[in-house]
Amino acid sequence: MKRRFRISLLAAGTALALAACSSSGGKQETTDTNNAGTADTPRMTVAFITHSGPGDTFWDLVRKGAEDAAKKDNVELQYQADPDGPGQANLVQSAVDKKVDGIAVTLAKPDAMKANVTKAVQAGVPVVALNGGIDAWQAMGVQGYFGQDERIAGRAAGQKLAADGGKKALCVIHEQGNVGLEARCDGAKDTFPNISKIYVTGTDMPGVQAAITSKLQQDKAIDRVLALGAPFALAAVQSVKDASSSAKVATFDTNKELVGAIKSGSVMWAVDQQPYLQGYLAVDSLWLYKTNGNTIGGGQATLTGPAFIDSGNVAAIEQYANNGKR
Amino acid sequence: MTTVTELAAQDDRVASRPLAARLLSRPEVGSLVAAIVIFLLFMAVAAPFRNVANIGTILYGASTIGIMAVPVALLMIGGEFDLSAGVAVTTAGLSGSLLAWNFGLNVWVGVLLSLVLAVAIGAFNGWLLLRTGLPSFLVTLGTFFILQGVNLGVTRLATGNVASADISDMDGFASAHAVFGSEVSLGPVNLKITVLYWVLLTIIAAYVLLRTRIGNWIFAVGGDAAAARAVGVPVRSTKVGLFMAVGFCAWLSGMHLLFQFNTVQSGEGVGKEFIFIIAAVIGGCLLTGGYGSVVGASIGALIFGMTQLGINYAGWNPDWFRTFLGVMLLLATIVNLYVKRRADLR
Secondary structure, eight states, X not given: OHHHHHHHHHHHHHHHHHHOBOSSOSOOOOOOOOOOOOOOSOOEEEEEEEOOOTTOHHHHHHHHHHHHHHHHTTEEEEEEEXXXXXXXXXXXXXXXXXXXXXXXXXXXXXXXXXXXXXHHHHTTOOEXXXXXXXXXXXXXXXXXXXXXXXXXXXXXXHHHHHHTTOSSEEEEESSTTOHHHHHHHHHHHHXXXXXXXXXXXXXXXXXXXXXXXXXXXXXXXXXXXXXSSHHHHHHHHHHHHHTTOOXXXXXXXOXXXXXXXXXXXXXXXXEEOOHXXXXXXXXXXXXXXXXXXXXXXXXXXXXXXXXXXXXXXXXXXXXXXXXXXX | OHHHHHHHTTSHHHHTSOHHHHHHTSTTHHHHHHHHHHHHHHHHHOGGGGOGGGHHHHHHHHHHHHHHHHHHHHHHHTTOOOTTHHHHHHHHHHHHHHXXXXXXXXXXXXXXXXXXXXXXXXXXXXXXXXXXXXXXXHHHHHHHHHHHHHHHHHHHHHHSSSBOOOOTTSTTHHHHHHHHHOEEEETTEEEEHHHHHHHHHHXXXXXXXXXXHHHHHHHHHHHOHXXXXXXXXXXXXXXXXXXXXXXXXXXXXXXXXXXXXSSOBTTTTTTHHHHHHHHHHHTTOOTTXXXXXXXXXXXXXXXXHHHHHHHHHHTOOGGGHHHHHHHHHHHHHHHHHHHHHHHHHO
8 A cells, every 4th residue: 555655656756747847947058258268377276265154145256256266367276164263263274284375365353363364474375355354454464455345335325325215224134243244234324324223143034034024014114124135135125015115125245136136126226345356356366466476456455346236237237147156 | 651641631630630730730831921921021012013914924933933843842742853954944945946947847846856855854864863873963963964065065066056046937936936935914914824834733733742642652752762662652653753744844944935035045044943942942842852732832933933023023222132032032931940840739
């Protein structure tokens, strides 16, 4: 009885699978459009060490930029990440132990990173910083910095919220205790004072959505939601619908789905710090230093943002987003 | 042993106790008291909490926890717990999406394949546990890490990104969305379909636990597996079945995740396993097994939902959100413990 049931289940499943191909959507062939040629300089090794948590769409873009630059520059890229400060610092030490030719590192937790980064510089390994630590990198002897000043980016977002006619905004922090995210909200507050913060757990999407919904229900005056990451903006769009609110959603950072949302008008705009560029420039700058002694930025931070993606320029960016690089 | 006690529940030893004591010795009473206190607190301080239309939001927050807290509670009564339950939800959502997307299948095929996978993961947990005799903490901790890595690795292999691709333009999405992600309006209240699943699961699980032979088996294997085996309780199939129930509910939650948001982030779900366990504990389940209640676990989920959103509704300084939540949880469990002790003394 049991066996016959199993067999019929299997047969039904197979028949269903054969008859059940989707006529639309699904996996499409993507072409790699990045054919900038490759360098024939000697092979060098770069350790790329970030504070990314696993499975984050933003850091995926950074990594792709780094990988593309590494391919072009004949660099062997060793990508590593640890969201825990001391753990990330230890990865820097292990890179020095391995005698790599360069280190690209994020300094989101500068106090934890300081000792080991300084040690790496003293050991003669060229180090560049990206994404986080704009106030801290020079003091550690790091050669260059690629990223945006989160406070400046926040200010730009606040200005744009005001220009769009917003009266009261909600800033959604998806990682409690992250200095960069706080700086974004604080920057937005500089130029758009009527903004309040809400903390949500970024690894729990239904929770994020319910929390934003409840806040919109509590405070009907909120007419703008500022998310700090693309997936959270998409959840916020759902929340606005659930709360029958008229609030409009804007965000920091993008991914493929978010670019689609801007195109369809459900998200107003995104502050773009160009994560792909951060990864790319960090690796490329180490290669330039090694082969030609150059330093990009000449001792100053190289800002990769804030740029804006809105309905005006989204069409131009869409094709790159479809390749998973914006 | 426990089966005998259960049968004896009809005889005079219990009938002679006063009604109040009998009520109070139910495992879910502590959580019910806590839920009422928290409800009254937020009714008093948060104006939007009093708005009927917002009930839907609170119930939604509670339901996404409750759907998993119910099978997790059953498993805990059966003497085991599952640390992989949080990421298993993500695995279910991801596998449904990726299978359909990668092979260009109808979305429903992905949904069914993902069901097979989710239940198989549960069965694997149970099988390995019984095969090796290791504590469930270790076995499911192993599965937790394996799934976390597989979620990331497979997603990147299939899509080249760390989130699953948008499948909202594929065949079958609309009907699957209707089943797993729709909502109905009851007057001013918008109820998500997860609330319905949550209530259904609670009723079915409570019935099975309290009114069927399988329920007696669950209490028995959680209380004393060796004694249960001695009186003829099928310990193995009961435990494996409980893990498979967790897998099934992980699938249900994962499908909601997928069809509510169209894509699934591969790093999600970490930490949720503790929320499920905590909801079950608030609801009266003991960490040692053999005691607890499904209804209590659902009330635990409701406490979570009310607290989480009540703080937003009250407009309190969100810096203290986690602290407040922790205090609430401790209070709920202490009330629970106190009520139970008082009741047992009588």
